[in-house]
Amino acid sequence: MYDNPLMKRDAVTKEVKISARGCQVFYGDTHAIKDVDVDIEDKTVTAFIGPSGCGKSTFLRCLNRMNDTIDICRVEGTITLDGEDIYDPKVDPVQLRAKVGMVFQKPNPFPKSIYDNVAYGPKIHGMARTRAELDEIVERALRRGALWDEVKDRLDAPGTGLSGGQQQRLCIARAVATEPEVLLMDEPCSALDPIATAQVEELIDELREQYSVVIVTHSMQQAARVSQKTAFFHLGNLVEFGETGQIFTNPHDPRTESYITGRIG
Amino acid sequence: MSVGILIAIVLGLAIAGFFLGRRRAIAKAGGDSRRLHSLPGYYGQSVALFASVPALILMAAWLFVQPILIDDKVAELIPDSAIADGGSRGLVLSDVRRIADGIDLLVVQDLLNEADLQNMRADFTNxxxxxGEVGVALGANVSPSVFEAAKAYRDAQRTGATLMSVFVLALAAAMFAFSLLRIKPDLRARNISESFVLSLLIGSSLVAILTTVGIVGSLVFETIHFFQMYPASEFFFSTTWNPQFRGGSELGILPLLWGTLYVSFVALVASVPIGLMIAIYLSEYASKTLRSLAKPAIEVLAGIPTIVYGLFALITVGPFIRDWIAEPTGLGSSSSSVLTAGLVMGIMLIPFVSSLSDDIINAVPQSMRDGAYGLGATRSETIRQVILPAALPGVVGAILLAASRAIGETMIVVLGAGAAARLGLNPFEAMTTVTVKIVSQLTGDTEFASPETLVAFALGLTLFVFTLGLNVLALYIVRKYREQYE
Structure with a gap:
């Protein structure tokens, strides 16, 4: 039926992890996100694509309430994680962020040692009772971040001394060390060279086995390579959301088609 | 011709040069300013700068050198017999200067004419x-030789002033003519004024550096003098500070240094935690409007004159600590104490710590905060474990700068801690610091060339080395910190 290999991807519907309904975001008077409905599935990589300023990063930051740190930002509508409203006053954003980890556009390791960078999250959440347990968590996270072999002999070296790609993988390891259920990635490869990008993409694919991953990207090739679901944002609207293969080969909306063929954006 | 008029003439020449230069440039280009290399204003500017700046520099140099040369020349005229017992040539020379100024006043007020002055002799006229008629009071009758020296001094000064006027005006006129005549359309006036401005900027920075060198030089010179009269080992290692007017003083720096460090320590203990917490609140918690109001309000503390802090220590804090803490606990009965001065100085230092730390904490990239929040850290966890460690080098720099300020502080200590040089641990006792003793040694009635006075320079130099070391350390730490994020 489909002759594009993209379409042969496993597209079995899985359990919905995060669900947004009627989500609106305002920065002061600016209406940044307009009425977005989206369901993000568990153990799936969901890509958000769209031109700059279309609101994809803003929406991503709504999913772990990182927008709370911006004073003028206001969120309306409901976003649920496992059926619970994350904007409910009873929800502690700090606990939420432990469950919904985040990796940022620019690698931002803390000016601490590699070990302390990874151990930071487990420490503040009291995940390890003994030093040995902590060592184990750090090693597991670094292995999952595909960084262990490169840094195992210099865990005490500063994290800021690593190369850009290594730093970003360190940040990913730092995020997975707290055992989140969802991992949000805001253009994680935009500051990396092609080789580091390939390593991170491979890593994202492995992470899918355990987490729900949401990735914002400017590269349509990257979205096509790593994701199963793709959402196209334009001017604050969610234009189209569907199977990655379908979005890239047979978009329903003319705006999506214009964007992926390079006519707009 | 007086200096003021001379400056006015040179500046007038510069202004005229500006307009003349501009007009000449346009005329040379045949009225079409597009044919000029630079905008017409640059030609005018080059004439103005060349006419004024070298002449003004020459004048400044002349005014600096002339008194030295004249003093040397006149000093030779003073016979040894004119120098009173216990006095020095310098004292007689200052008399000579006063007499010369007095004669000038007499001449200006028409009480004396030049011809009479030539005939006037100290042995016949009083x-x-x-x-005294013109308000110049002299300590003793004027001896003939001193009066002759004064006349010579006056003559030399007048010749010098005339020569200066001639040379300065000649230089200004020559540079004016030179820079005006060389104007032609392809003269690169823009580049010329650019390099002129550059050399002016370099010159200004040289002035600051040379002044520092001069200050250090004078300190070092007098300190060497002091150590020729007083053994250095006594000065640095003796634990007694007991200056005597009649010599035989014990001038050990240790009690003063101890007092300085103790008071500064108390001040830092008081100011650093409060200042840091203010900085954290302002940079991490306060809203923008609150911050824009609170920060200047706190910085007002830095603008209060230290003497006012001193009064506050003397009248309010000192008695309070004595009546409510020191006397009930039986630890002391003096209203001036280390604690008083330290606390008040701490209040003064709060804005230093808070303002600098606030800037430094703000300079920690937002991505650090995002990273920590994204891992589920709370605000205070983020601040304690991520932001403060990242800002620590800068904060340490801020604290060291505050410390060097504390070490150099004088007024608060005079009024708050008293003047008793003492080595002790009790913070309710009066103590004193290096700076206070510098003031009291230099303002006393003792002879200048005695160790009791010259010790002030040794103290000053020690203090200078101390604060310089702290500043260098602070700058080094701050610079190292900067490398991390830029």
């Missing part, structure tokens, strides 16, 4: 009473 110079002292004549000068």
């Amino acid at each position: 110079v002292r009473s004549r000068l």
